[in-house]
Amino acid sequence: MGSAYTTIAADAIARFQRLLGKKVIFITGTDEHGEKIAAAAATLWKDLDIAYDKFIWTTDPKHEAVVKEFYSRDLANGDIYKADYEDEKDLLENHCCPIHLKPCLAWKEDNYFFALSKYQKSSEETLTQNPDFVQPSFRLNEVRQCDILSLL
Incomplete structure (x- = not known):
C-alpha cells in the first residue's frame, strides 16, 4: 500500500504537469527483494494505469553507478557523515512512542547522515527571496519547523 500510494501521487503530479504543458519524465522503480515482489510491483503499476x-530496478548497473557517483561526491564534499543514531531522544519520558503511545525498547546504531546544517543559510535565503518556493504554501510552516530552518 505504501509503495502504491507514493507512486499514484507521483503519477498524478506528472499527469497534471503534462496537462500544464510541461516536459515531464516520470521515473519509478522498485527494490528487488525477490521475483514475487518485483512481479507484483510491475503488475500493480499496470493495473493502476x-x-x-x-x-x-535497484540492481540495474546504471542505477548502481549513479548511486555510487552521488554517494562518492557527497562524501567527498563532507555532506555525509557517520554517527550514532539512538531513538531515545524521539521517545516520550516513559520510553513510549509519541505517536502510538506504546512502550519502545531504546536502541542505538551506527548510521550515515546528510549534513543538512551546511545548507542552513542558503535554505533560509531561498525561502526569504522566493516566498512561493514551497508548494502548496500551507506546507511552508512544516519546512520552517525542520531543524535546518528553525531560525526562520
Missing part, C-alpha cells in the same frame, strides 16, 4: 516513462 501508472504512466511512468522509465522503470528502474
